[in-house]
Amino acid sequence: MSNIDKVLGELMRIDGATGAAVVDADSGMVLGMAGNPSFSLEYAGAGNSEVVRAKLRTMSNLGITDTLEDILITLTTQYHLIRVIETPGMSTLFVYLVLERTRANLALARHKLGEQTPKIEI
Template identity: 55%
Template sequence: MSQLDASIQELLSIEGATGAALVDISSGMALASGGSPGFDLTVAAAGNSNVVRAKLKTMADLDVKGNIEDIMITLSSQYHLINVLNTSETSGLFVYLVLERNTANLALARHKLNAIASRISL
């Protein structure tokens, strides 16, 4: 199993997780993915790359300094977490995690996501 696949499996072990992907911001392509969130994860990964690119553009337009750490989208039955990787080795990538809202502990999931994301390398 590759290191990326192992990271996806670790993300999916978070309570309430139903899908996870490591995504290239520029292309929207999922480098690794797994789970069954009830929708096409590759389409969601590409769509969420648009969200990240739009936020980066807005930050540039406003001359806001700093890096995006994460973006959270709350739906009636799910949480969608986007964790932007900012190390020199992983710059340009983000982790996308889908959680079932009724079974996930959001605070704990974010904590575990940050820990896992910090160990991802290519």
């Protein structure tokens, strides 16, 4: 049984969080979302799927065998965190978290994201 909504609710308690989503990187489909950022989480999820796939492809082409944990995108007013979820034998999933830069503590947000992401059950 999926607990996506519960985990997303916990992520929305992070100071400065405005939106969060769980996304299937292979299809770009949003499996769950919370919050109300100033843009479409569905569109952002699909777009960031391309980012995740490009990074994984680049790592493979370079022979890098490390596991991709997260990607940080910094904007002038926001942080966008992408945390890849290990799902052996399944699609590549990731959690997408949007934070207001003036209110968020990036280190604490990354810590809490890393803490909550393994709790996701599909």
